[in-house]
Amino acid sequence: GAVVSQHPSWVICKSGTSVKIECRSLDFQATTMFWYRQFPKQSLMLMATSNEGSKATYEQGVEKDKFLINHASLTLSTLTVTSAHPEDSSFYICSARSETGTSYEQYFGPGTRLTVT
Amino acid sequence: GQNIDQPTEMTATEGAIVQINCTYQTSGFNGLFWYQQHAGEAPTFLSYNVLDGLEEKGRFSSFLSRSKGYSYLLLKELQMKDSASYLCAVVDSNYQLIWGAGTKLIIKP
Numbered sequence: 001g002a003v004v005s006q007h008p009s010w011v012i013c014k015s016g017t018s019v020k021i022e023c024r025s026l027d028f029q030a031t032t033m034f035w036y037r038q039f040p041k042q043s044l045m046l047m048a049t050s051n052e053g054s055k056a057t058y059e060q061g062v063e064k065d066k067f068l069i070n071h072a073s074l075t076l077s078t079l080t081v082t083s084a085h086p087e088d089s090s091f092y093i094c095s096a097r098s099e100t101g102t103s104y105e106q107y108f109g110p111g112t113r114l115t116v117t
Numbered sequence: 118g119q120n121i122d123q124p125t126e127m128t129a130t131e132g133a134i135v136q137i138n139c140t141y142q143t144s145g146f147n148g149l150f151w152y153q154q155h156a157g158e159a160p161t162f163l164s165y166n167v168l169d170g171l172e173e174k175g176r177f178s179s180f181l182s183r184s185k186g187y188s189y190l191l192l193k194e195l196q197m198k199d200s201a202s203y204l205c206a207v208v209d210s211n212y213q214l215i216w217g218a219g220t221k222l223i224i225k226p
Contacts, residue, residue, distance in 0.1 A: 046214075049213070091157070105165060108159040108161070111158065111159045
């Protein structure tokens, strides 16, 4: 159980275009989802916390108008990178937290590798 | 501020034992996770400790001392596939995960 999927797994786009990444919890309901970014050889960096039905909470330094997050249901959150630039090229990972347990474990999606040319 | 410290890189030999340490200073504590992350992949869950002591799970064990703000991950009978980054993460008083920078473990034959 506790499977999280991400789509697409990799994407190449041109500078100035927008890209949408989907994160789905397949077999549980996730009140809270998290979006991370990871540059090569660096640790995970939390971008934002997404709660179903409310606005996302962004970490300091993350532009909310550039990284649009929508958590419309208990099983789906989307991250849209608007007006992408080459410096946005990174590995984007989502995770979902099940509220039914007590361990607060986050279940990770497989990640999306974004390359902006 | 909140801080998680773990070594940047460690090297060990196939078949040996390695201990990866993690020290933390956080606002509150609601448990500590260890995750494994292979290059280019998302992290996968290894262990969760919320009480003091040692939790053993096959070749991997995790230890916690809350009074010392300290945990370690012990890997036995190392295999080449254990080459990965190992991430320590603490659940703080707001139930958010605070991540360490990760320890890159290199296994040599």
